[in-house]
Structures are given as C-alpha cells and as structure tokens.
Amino acid sequence: MATAEALDHVVRLVRDTFPRLQAAADRLHRHIGVTPAMRAVLEELLDGGPQTVPAIARSRSVSRQHIQSLADALAEAGLVHARPNPAHRRSPLLALSSRGRAVVAALRGAESPVLAELAAGFSADDIAATARTLSGLCAALDARRAAARRS
Template identity: 40%
Template sequence: MTDRQVLLSGMAVTVFRLNGQFLDVAEELARPAGLTAAHWQVLGAVIEAPLPVAGIARAMGITRQAVQRIADILADNGMVEYRRNPAHRRAKLVAPTPQGVEAVKRIGPAHAVFADRLCEALGDDRAADVDRLLRELSETLEALAAEDRG
C-alpha cells in the first residue's frame, strides 16, 4: 500500500471507531430520557424546525428508510407528529411534540457534563480544532462524492 492508502485506511478506521464510541456515549445520555441514540438523533434534527424525512436523512448522513422507521416509532410514542408540508404534497414534515421537546431537554444536563469532561480532557482549543478538522474532512468527502456523481 502507498503512504496515502495507509492514511486513508487509518482515517476510516479511526472514524468508524469514533462513530461507535459516540454512539455508546449517546445511548448512555439518551437512555434516562427514554430515548435511544437514534431517536435522539432524529428528534435533534427537527427540534428547531420541522423537516421531511429525506431532509433529516441528508442532514444526518443516514438512509431515508432508517429515518422513516425511527420517525414512525417516535410518532407512535408521541414524540413527533407528521404535519402537512406546503412545499410537497406527499412528503410530510416531521415535527417534535411537546413530549419530544421535553425528552431532549432532559438529556441536556448530562450532555453538558460530558461536554465539559471531554473539553477538559482535550483542552478547548484542541476540541475546537478536532471539530473543525472533522467538519473539513466531511465536506471534502462530500465534494469528492459530488465530483464522482457529476
């Protein structure tokens, strides 16, 4: 393998490991509010403004089918509701109910504690650098994928 292949593989394996680690943290934070990490992820996507399922999927980088399944579970549990979408006749908007907003709020204190612990361990400047670099990596991968599609 070339040095660049080793770098790509190293980045991918690290990001896969980070994904698992962040999912574990999210599960721990969400559980006391009666949510899973996936439920929290979908609720978090619509907490500020309702979105169609496809919009949530794009924002979260997951499949539309996965979001639909989770949104249906959340709707059955009274955490979200489907609303008419003025921009599209068939694609309903997913919106949080007061119960869903309250569940996300219950996660807030533990989320703040963990954020403080992580930023203390890394240092605020390094934490900001990590955030910036991960966003840059994601944007670069998106641009490369767009090149391949176009």
C-alpha cells in the first residue's frame, strides 16, 4: 500500500505534466484549427460512435452546456453533423463527418512520431503501472465526487 506522501507527489506531477502536454499539443491543434477540448469530443465520437451532447458530457464528467458549445463550434467547422435521433426528437445524435474523421487522423498522425520518440525513454512496465495508477485514481475520484454530490 502506498503512502499519502507518495500519492501527493504523484498528484503534483500530474498537475505539472498536464500543462506541458497541453503546450506540446497546442501548436498542432492551432495549426489544424481545433482546440484540445474540441479534439476530445471528436475522439469520443470516434471511439464511442454517434452520441448526443448530454451523453458526451456525462462520459467526460463535464457540464452539458460546455459540450454543447464545443459541439456547435465543431458543427460550424463541418467536423461533425447532427443526424436525427430516433430516440429523442430534440436531441440529435452527433456524428463525425468525413472531414472530422480526417482531422482526428491528421492529429494522431502528427503526434505519433513524437510519442514514439518519447516512449523510447520509458520501460513498458513503468508505463503500464502508470496507466493502472492513473485510471484507478480517476475512478476513485469519480466515486468520491459521486458520493459528495449525493450528500
């Protein structure tokens, strides 16, 4: 079992790492004309198929209003389109357009050599342990948050 101090260290590292990742990805996104948040929506649609705005918001634990504004921007840019939702007249399903698919592919393609270069510096075991830790941490934080919300 880990100590609180060690976990604290990890928490701080996550906070340090995040803005660096954002900065590294930023030029790329700007160049292609999407923001990182928009990209996250595109990837959600790619991985999870067509979904409604509230469904995406729930899956990312953010407000539906925020996703709505991203979705509006993506629709205006022609990267997603709304298709009628048989299950709900007012809430259309968002689906990637072919341009949207191309944008995700372009982003991933541009990143993959960088990731490969960075990956060379790490052992597969450490990376696997990191993934375990972070996904566990996400789950634990979600559970706490749900508990807090109920009370």
